[in-house]
Amino acid sequence: MSASRYGMVIDTNTCVGCAACVIGCKTENDTPEEYSRDWIYTLLQGEYPNVRMAIESQRCNHCDSAPCVEVCPTGASHYGPGGTVQLNPDKCSGCKACIAACPYGARYIDPGSGAADKCTFCMHRIENGIPTTSCQEICPTQSIYFGDLDDPESEVSRLLATREWYVLKPEAGTKPKHFYLR
Amino acid sequence: MNEITSTRHNHLIDPTMHVWGWEIPLYLFLGGLVAGIMIFTGIRMLRRKEEEASMALALLPWTAPIAISVGMFFLWLDLEHPFNAWRFYLAFKMTSPMSWGAWILLGIYPVSVLLAWITTPEALKAPIRDRLNGISLFRRIEAWSEENVRLLGSLNIGMGAALGIYTGVLLGTMAARPLWNSALLGPLFLVSGLSTGAAFMLLFGLTDRERVFLGKADMGLIAAELAILSLWIIGLATGGSPSQGALYMIFGGPYTAAFWTLVVALGLLAPLFGEWFELKHGAVPGKGTAILVLLGGFALRWILVFAGQATGWVTEIVMR
Numbered sequence: 001m002s003a004s005r006y007g008m009v010i011d012t013n014t015c016v017g018c019a020a021c022v023i024g025c026k027t028e029n030d031t032p033e034e035y036s037r038d039w040i041y042t043l044l045q046g047e048y049p050n051v052r053m054a055i056e057s058q059r060c061n062h063c064d065s066a067p068c069v070e071v072c073p074t075g076a077s078h079y080g081p082g083g084t085v086q087l088n089p090d091k092c093s094g095c096k097a098c099i100a101a102c103p104y105g106a107r108y109i110d111p112g113s114g115a116a117d118k119c120t121f122c123m124h125r126i127e128n129g130i131p132t133t134s135c136q137e138i139c140p141t142q143s144i145y146f147g148d149l150d151d152p153e154s155e156v157s158r159l160l161a162t163r164e165w166y167v168l169k170p171e172a173g174t175k176p177k178h179f180y181l182r
Numbered sequence: 183m184n185e186i187t188s189t190r191h192n193h194l195i196d197p198t199m200h201v202w203g204w205e206i207p208l209y210l211f212l213g214g215l216v217a218g219i220m221i222f223t224g225i226r227m228l229r230r231k232e233e234e235a236s237m238a239l240a241l242l243p244w245t246a247p248i249a250i251s252v253g254m255f256f257l258w259l260d261l262e263h264p265f266n267a268w269r270f271y272l273a274f275k276m277t278s279p280m281s282w283g284a285w286i287l288l289g290i291y292p293v294s295v296l297l298a299w300i301t302t303p304e305a306l307k308a309p310i311r312d313r314l315n316g317i318s319l320f321r322r323i324e325a326w327s328e329e330n331v332r333l334l335g336s337l338n339i340g341m342g343a344a345l346g347i348y349t350g351v352l353l354g355t356m357a358a359r360p361l362w363n364s365a366l367l368g369p370l371f372l373v374s375g376l377s378t379g380a381a382f383m384l385l386f387g388l389t390d391r392e393r394v395f396l397g398k399a400d401m402g403l404i405a406a407e408l409a410i411l412s413l414w415i416i417g418l419a420t421g422g423s424p425s426q427g428a429l430y431m432i433f434g435g436p437y438t439a440a441f442w443t444l445v446v447a448l449g450l451l452a453p454l455f456g457e458w459f460e461l462k463h464g465a466v467p468g469k470g471t472a473i474l475v476l477l478g479g480f481a482l483r484w485i486l487v488f489a490g491q492a493t494g495w496v497t498e499i500v501m502r
Contacts, residue, residue, distance in 0.1 A: 094262025114263035
């Protein structure tokens, strides 16, 4: 599978916040203990019985205009396949400018390598013929969708064309490719 | 009730981002100091007042390459993958202030060392020159430096200004940290660096004439710094909600007391008044006010680095 513009869509109506995506990612990507590339955000508003809740499975937004790539002095942070934001740990000096520049808190320093690390949209799977990310595959309510935003026939494109959606902190000007369905 | 819970607890990221520790404000302080020293010693080259210079002024240019080396060591200590530091010099990234900075730092060395060499008194230089004279490249570089004193002065002013400005731009270009995200941080750090550079030079045995020049210059610089700080605050106060939220850090938030006492009162207003008082009563600017300026310059960077990291885009609690 090769696409011109990869994106992810999360259906907040069906997501129950079980954090299986968090565990799936940890297992697949073998992230260090106490570090996560994705996480669950729960927003609660109101007083009982007038209460509303929103649940978001969050990760790197793979921005089209990524501040982490712009500030990286060595080229370690770069745009990869399908416009994703990727990291080459061999080039990373661990200066942490990318972490400071990310408005989403998506990055951390891998305590083993000393290099920055974050969600890759499971490019090691996608680029090798496995069509799903690990968080998507494990999601028990099938709330995570992944595909080519430039292909109007893709599931993500159809969902974004037919449902109401939002992105996180659009005012930050980063043009995220990670969407939430209302 | 508005409540946010998150399963994320990544080290240095949560609950608020705090990736840069004490090393960075120390480096920014030393970088500003070096910028100031380079610009003032560069100006001296243009003014050609060689004969009147004190021994201290003649030797002070050496503190630029020394202090920048100390600063770069702190910067290196902050790296999480320090043995990849050489990667900075395999790339030039136009959009990365840190990349600009890495190359500027490299340019600081030749121009500051050459200026220091030609201002060093002959008696001190002679034994070293005797050893190096066998190297034709050394003789050619020295001859070139002696012939191009004014150009060397201008290069020191230019590189010093680049260094001073970049240390502010480094923070100012980060949209994710609203307290920093101001184009005024570049000029603020440059002016503050010039002020701390002048103050540092005043700690040494300069002549009265040199002290008066630096003291008068410092008064102007402190006034300019107060003006830029005011504009920076006005910019944040009249900005959007992230800017206003960031301003809380020094208006009621955890850094309020430190900012207004250490930076504004003790670091700017007190030395401004002190220098004015000294000059008005015919005294030469002393070391007391200089120490206050240095402490204020350090406090400014310390507070900005730590407070800025804790600011971010206000998480909207309203339902999405």
